[in-house]
Amino acid sequence: MSRRAFVGTTLVGAALAVSGASSALSSTATANVGAANLVRLADGLDVRPRAEWGADLAPKGPMGREDVRFLLVHHTATSNHIPDQRQLIRNVFAFHTSSAKRWNDVAYNFFVGPDGTVWEGRAGSIDGPVIADASGGNQGFSQLVCLLGNFSTTVPTPAAQHSLVLLLAHLAQRYELSTWKDATNSFISRGSNRWSAGSTVEARTISGHRDMTYTACPGDSAYVLLDDWRAQVHPIVAASWTRSGLQPAVRSALEAP
Numbered sequence: 001m002s003r004r005a006f007v008g009t010t011l012v013g014a015a016l017a018v019s020g021a022s023s024a025l026s027s028t029a030t031a032n033v034g035a036a037n038l039v040r041l042a043d044g045l046d047v048r049p050r051a052e053w054g055a056d057l058a059p060k061g062p063m064g065r066e067d068v069r070f071l072l073v074h075h076t077a078t079s080n081h082i083p084d085q086r087q088l089i090r091n092v093f094a095f096h097t098s099s100a101k102r103w104n105d106v107a108y109n110f111f112v113g114p115d116g117t118v119w120e121g122r123a124g125s126i127d128g129p130v131i132a133d134a135s136g137g138n139q140g141f142s143q144l145v146c147l148l149g150n151f152s153t154t155v156p157t158p159a160a161q162h163s164l165v166l167l168l169a170h171l172a173q174r175y176e177l178s179t180w181k182d183a184t185n186s187f188i189s190r191g192s193n194r195w196s197a198g199s200t201v202e203a204r205t206i207s208g209h210r211d212m213t214y215t216a217c218p219g220d221s222a223y224v225l226l227d228d229w230r231a232q233v234h235p236i237v238a239a240s241w242t243r244s245g246l247q248p249a250v251r252s253a254l255e256a257p
């Protein structure tokens with residue numbers, strides 16, 4: 001099965017899951033206030049769509065479709081005291097669309113809160129691969145997942161790590177990214193301050209922002225956990241291959257060497 005065919009199939013499946021989740025949840029909306037708009041992307045992975053934080057904050061312009069080769073973990077580098085995750089994400093939107101950044105929407109495709117809540121970030125990211133932005137320049141070819149908080153000296157909560165692992169696994173599966181522990185993918189950078197435009201980059205398929213840009217993001221205490229997260233993501237993705245009946249040749253290519 002070609003990469004394109006696989007992704008296309010997966011996206012159709014995701015869309016069906018979204019519509020199924022909407023209808024299933026509508027009947028319990030009044031009994032479960034606040035959960036009515038959750039979108040189920042995978043077992044245990046329910047995402048709050050962008051409208052949950054930004055229904056009145058439309059993107060400032062169109063955003064293209066990404067050719068996803070790897071996943072990139074960030075943090076907001078803001079306080080770990082987060083009384084209102086919606087307000088924090090709205091603050092990120094205000095900053096990223098201000099004259100300081102001039103991006104069309106929040107830079108990240110998804111956010112993960114300390115209680116494990118997963119939020120859609122950049123508009124359209126639940127449905128498909130939307131091009132992201134990043135401080136220091138966006139080298140491209142990734143989907144960005146951002147932990148709410150500052151993980152320079154603080155470890156993300158177990159709930160945040162659990163949701164992050166499920167989200168990374170889902171995105172790896174959706175975009176057919178190999179997740180064995182040393183897996184890499186290559187691409188031609190669109191330009192960051194570490195990988196200038198036109199340079200060939202070999203990136204771990206789950207990387208931290210500092211691998212792409214001269215930055216402290218996602219914080220030392222999160223960055224050192226990347227190997228743990230890779231190790232947790234892989235068996236989830238591998239199990240999904242079995243359920244999806246993925247062709248043995250494709251499976252071995254993803255599993256190799």
Ligand SMILES: [Zn+2]
Nearest residue numbers: 074075209217
């Ligand atoms: Zn970052």
